[in-house]
Amino acid sequence: MELQDHLDGFERNGIQVYAISYDPVETLAKFAERFHITYPLLSDPDSATIRKFGILNANMPEGHPWRGVPYPGTFMVDEQGRVIERSFYANHAVRDSVARMLQETFRVADAQRGEVQTVKASPLSVTAYLSSGTVRGGQVLTFTVEVEIEQGWHIYGRPLPEGYVPTTLTFEEVEGVAFGEVDYPAPRPYRFEALGETLHAYEGRIVLKASVLNRRREGFVVKAHLRYQACDDRECLPPQEMGVELPLKYLDNVK
Amino acid sequence: MAEKLPNMGDPTGEDFPKGPEVGEQVPEFTLPDQRGNPVSYKPDGRRKALILFHRSASW
Numbered sequence: 667m668e669l670q671d672h673l674d675g676f677e678r679n680g681i682q683v684y685a686i687s688y689d690p691v692e693t694l695a696k697f698a699e700r701f702h703i704t705y706p707l708l709s710d711p712d713s714a715t716i717r718k719f720g721i722l723n724a725n726m727p728e729g730h731p732w733r734g735v736p737y738p739g740t741f742m743v744d745e746q747g748r749v750i751e752r753s754f755y756a757n758h759a760v761r762d763s764v765a766r767m768l769q770e771t772f773r774v775a776d777a778q779r780g781e782v783q784t785v786k787a788s789p790l791s792v793t794a795y796l797s798s799g800t801v802r803g804g805q806v807l808t809f810t811v812e813v814e815i816e817q818g819w820h821i822y823g824r825p826l827p828e829g830y831v832p833t834t835l836t837f838e839e840v841e842g843v844a845f846g847e848v849d850y851p852a853p854r855p856y857r858f859e860a861l862g863e864t865l866h867a868y869e870g871r872i873v874l875k876a877s878v879l880n881r882r883r884e885g886f887v888v889k890a891h892l893r894y895q896a897c898d899d900r901e902c903l904p905p906q907e908m909g910v911e912l913p914l915k916y917l918d919n920v921k
Numbered sequence: 922m923a924e925k926l927p928n929m930g931d932p933t934g935e936d937f938p939k940g941p942e943v944g945e946q947v948p949e950f951t952l953p954d955q956r957g958n959p960v961s962y963k964p965d966g967r968r969k970a971l972i973l974f975h976r977s978a979s980w
Binding site for chain 1: 940941942943944945946947948949950952953954955956957960962963964965966967968969970971972973974975
């Protein structure tokens with residue numbers, strides 16, 4: 667299972683893992699043996715802890731065998747027991763990728779990553795990677811692109827007046843894959859005295875991210891495009907578009 | 922075909938789970954593991970934690 671694959675990443679970084687379900691111990695024992703699970707699978711058959719966390723799924727009717735089940739949810743908790751991040755999905759088949767949790771929430775520097783691709787076209791250098799090189803059905807990964815802009819140059823952010831090219835990250839459509847909205851950093855206002863205008867711009871190093879939800883049962887390639895226009899304080903280069911291609915291998919959920 | 926990603930941080934309606942929000946304290950608990958041994962969660966000031974809830978082990 668995916669969590670087991672990344673378990674040493676959590677353990678090495680002192681993050682305790684607890685997986686709680688509504689099943690009795692015997693069911694969990696069979697499951698752990700079948701999938702070689704070494705982290706604790708905790709049994710909460712009367713939903714006491716599920717209730718303490720306030721996440722009992724009250725939609726199940728009285729008498730239904732799933733009456734005590736929780737919403738499938740994840741709590742990432744700090745050393746004092748306070749929630750850093752929590753996530754719930756409407757569809758239990760979609761879960762946050764543990765690699766993404768390691769990378770994003772726990773900020774574990776040595777989290778596994780997929781292939782890293784760098785494209786250079788002065789004055790920009792772009793490095794892109796996914797939070798994992800493998801993906802399962804229903805999994806969400808993070809796509810990250812780090813953009814380094816040479817000193818003296820800048821690219822644009824939103825909002826912008828007509829005629830300027832804002833920095834835009836787009837993905838080519840892939841059947842069975844959904845791309846979330848791109849998380850752009852906040853641009854800074856940049857005063858152009860010569861034009862008498864203030865525009866929103868990025869300088870130095872910026873990071874863009876987007877989520878990738880996989881519902882396929884086979885691998886695929888994430889093809890992303892970054893469109894931008896680079897200017898210094900005297901001139902603007904023509905708008906450019908850079909592309910990156912990051913492959914993903916599919917892992918069966920039963921492995 | 923393009924598919925909109927489920928809105929990940931947002932409630933899915935009035936039946937959205939309540940429970941500890943970001944910044945709030947999670948409850949402590951002790952539950953049996955797959956071997957029947959009691960496992961406790963209590964913050965120790967040194968280690969972070971990942972607490973996941975599954976619908977069922979027979980997914």
